[in-house]
Amino acid sequence: MHLAMPARKSSNPPPYATRSTRFPMLRRSRVQAIVLCACAVGAVLFILLQVLGGGSERIPSGTPSVVIVTVLDTESFKQDYINKIKENRIEYAKKHGYATFFPAATNYELNGSPPSWARVPAVRHALTKFPHSTYVWYLDQNSFIMNPDLSVEGHIMNPKRLESLMIKDHSIVPPDSVIKTFGHLKGNQVDLVLTQDKEGLAQGSFIIRKGDWSRFFLDTWFDPLYRSYNFQKADTHALEHIVQWHPTILSKLVLVPQRTMNAYSPKDAAGDGTYKDGDLVIRFAGCEKGGRDCAAEAEPFSKQWKTAFRTQ
Template identity: 60%
Template sequence: MHYAYPSRKRHRAISGKPAVVLVTVFDDKIDNTVYINNIRENRMQYAEKHGYGTLLAKTSDYDLNGSPTSWAKVVAMRHAMTKYPDCKYMWFLDQNALIMNPHLKVEDYVMGANKLEAAMRKDIPVVPPDSIIKTFSHLRGNDVEFVLTQDKDGLSSTSFVIKNGEWAKFFLDTWFDPLYRSYNFQKAETHALEHIVQWHPTILSKLAIVPQHIINAYNNNGHGEQYKDGDIAVVFAHCSNVGEHSCAKEAERFSQQWRTSFSRA
C-alpha cells in the first residue's frame, strides 16, 4: 500500500525588486497640508532616485478596532508586503521625519552584511538600562531580519527596517496580536514591541540594534542621538501638532537643506 505524504509548502522566491519599499503613515488629524505635502514629496523624491517602492498610507486606511492610531504602522508594513511581494526590504519611517541624504541606499548603508556586523550593538540590554535580556553576541549580518534603534527611553519604533519574507510575516502578525493591543501599554505598539522582543527568542535571534544615527537620528539630543549632516534621516522626536515646537516648525529648519541636497544628487 502506498501512502501519500503531504508535500512541504515551498516558500516563493523573492526577486528583490524593488530593493526597498518606503513606508510612512500619515495622521488624518494633521490638517497642515503644506507640512504633509513636504513630507510626501521628500519620500517620493528619495524613492524615485533609487527605484524604490512607496506605501504612503493614512491612519484611516486601516481598521484598528479602537486601538491607538500609532498601531497603523504595523498594518502598513503588512500592507507593503502584499503590495510589493517581491521587495527585499521595507523601511518604515515616521511621518515626523525627513530623509536628508539622498546618496545613501538602505540595502547597502543599513542592511549590507558587513555594515551590519560592524554597526550592530551586541550583548547589550534590549531595553536600556537594565533589561536582563540582551542582544545576541554571535549574530551575523547575514542572519539579521529586523533593524531598529534605542533612544534614552528604550526601543524606538519611529524608524526601522525589516527584510521581506516568512519571518517578517510571523513577526508583524505577532506584534499586531489583539492581546498586545488590548494591554493598554503606555506607549502602545512601542511597549508591545519591547515585550515581544524580550520574550520571543525567535524574534530576538533576528534582531540587530544599531546606533541611532544610522536610521533614526533626532532633531535634538534631549531624547537620543542628535542628527548630524550626512545622516540618512532626521526624526522630529516628541514634536507637537501645534505651537512653538510643532512638527511643522521643526521641519522648516531642515526642508531647504533636504531640497538642496536632493537637487544636487
Template identity: 55%
Template sequence: MHYAYPPRKDSHPAPFKPRRSPLRFIRRSQLKTIVLFGLVILGLIWLFSGSKYKGPRPITGKPPVVVVTVFDDKYDNTAYSQHIKDNRIQYAEKHGYGTFIAKAGDYELSGAPASWSKVVAMRHAMARFPNCKYVWYIDQHALIMNPGSKVEEHVMGAKRLEEMMLKDHPIVPPESIIKTFSYLKASDVNLVITQDKDGLATTSVVVRNGEWAKFFLDTWFDPMYRSYNFQKAETHALEHIVQWHPTILSKLAIVPQRAINAYSTVDYGAQYKDGDIAVVFAQCSGTGTKSCANEAERYSQQWRASFGADH
C-alpha cells in the same frame, strides 16, 4: 375431458435470505487498516504529482526597498503632509524604490492608538510589493536627509551591519537581563531598530521581506497586544515581544541611533548631524514654536538642496 390444474403455490413462502456482503466478514480493525492504506496511497500520488510544497516563493528584489510612511488623519491633505510625501517620493525615485503612503484611518485598529497603524501598514506594503527586499518604515514626523544613502548598503549591507550591530546589548537599557545575541551575523538579521533614552524606538525601522517578516508583523499586531494598556502602545508591545520570543530576538539587530533614527533635539536621544540618513522630529507638537511643521521647515531647504545637488 378434464385438465389438471397446475399446483397452487404455497401461501407461506420461505423467508427471503439476502446475499451476505463480503464486507460483513471484514473486521473493524481490518477496515481501519484498509482506509489508512488508501490515504497513504493518495498522499503518495499527491506528493509525486508535482503539487508538493516547494518552499517560500523567491523574492526578486524589485523594488529593492519600499519606503513606508503613515499619516494621522489630521495631517491628511495638508501642506505639511505634502512636504513629507515629496521627500519620500524624491528619495525613492532616485534609487528605484517603491513608496507606500497610508493614512491611519485606512486600518481597523479596534480602538487602539493610531500609532499602531505603522505595523499593519508595513504588512500591507509587503502585500502590495511582494518582491521588494526590504521595507523601511519612517515616521510621518521625519525627513530623509542624505539622498546618497541606500538602505540595502547603508543599513543592510553585510559589512556595514556587522560593524554597527550592538551585540550582547540590553534590549531595554541600562539593566535589562534580555540582551541581543552575541553570535548574531548580518546574514541572520531580519529586523533593524534603534534605541533612544527610553528604550526601543519605532520611528524608523527596517524589515527584510519574507516569511519571517510576515510572522513577526502578524505577531506584533496581535489583538491581545493592542488591547493591553501599554504606556507607549506599539513600542512597549514590541519590547515585550522581543524579550519573550527568542524567535524574534534571534533576528533582531540594534544599531546606533544615528544610523537610521537621529533626532532633531538632543533631549530625547542621539542628535542629528550632517550626513545622517534621516532626522526625526522627536516629541514635536501639533501647534506652536515646536510644531512638527516648524521642525520640518528647519530642514526643508537643506534636504531639497542636497537632493538637487545630488542629481
C-alpha cells in the same frame, strides 16, 4: 445394450502447466531503455528549470528592492506639510530605484487603539502590495531623509556593513534589562533592524526583510491581546514585551547606533542620538506633544534636504 461409461478421472491429475514469468531478453532490454530515457529527460528538465530560475522565486524585472512606508495623519496636519513629507520620500526613492507607500492611519481598523499602532498593519500591507521587494523601511511621518547618497542596502543592510554596526550583548530596554541582543548573529541572518533612544526601542524608523519570519513578527506584534493591554506607550511597549519574551523574534533582531537611520532633532535627543549633518534621517520625535508645531520645526530641514537633493 451397453451404455458408454465416462472415464474415471485420475486421483492424481497432472500438474497445471505453469506460465513462465521471465521476460524475454528483448522485452527486458526495452523496459530498461525506457526507464533510463525517462530518468535522463527528467534530469535535463530539472537542470533547465534551475538555470532558468524555476527552482527559486522569480522576481519580475523592475521590482524595487526597498519600499519606504510612511503612515500619514491627514486629519491632524495640513496638506502642505503632508505633501513635503511625501515629496521627500519620493525624491529619495527615485534616486535609488525604490518604491514608496503612503497609507493613512484611518485605513486600518484599530478597534480603539492609539493611531501609532497603524504602522504595524501598514508594513504588513506593504509586504503584500510589493511581494517581491526585499526590504520594507518604515519611517514615521514627522521626519525627513536628509542624505540622498546613503542607500538602504549599502549604508545598513549589506551583511558586512551590518556586522560592523551591530550593538551586541546590549540590554533591550536600557539601562539594565537582563534580556540582551545576540552576540553571534551574522549580517545575512538579520531580518529586523532597530535603534534605541534614551528611553528604549525606537520604532519610528526600522527595516524589515520580507519572508515568513517578518509576517510572523508583525502578526505577533499586532495581536489583539497586546493591543488590549493598554501599555503606557502602546505599540512601543508591546514591541519591547514581545522582543524580550519571544526568543524567535529576538534571534533575528539587531540594534544599530541611533544616528544610522533614526537621528533625533536637538529638541528630542541626547548624546549620540542627536542629528548631525550627513546623517541619513532626522526625526522630530516629540513634536506632536506639548503644544509644539511639527511643521514649523521641520521647515528649516525641509529647505536643507531639498538643497542636498538638487546638488546630486
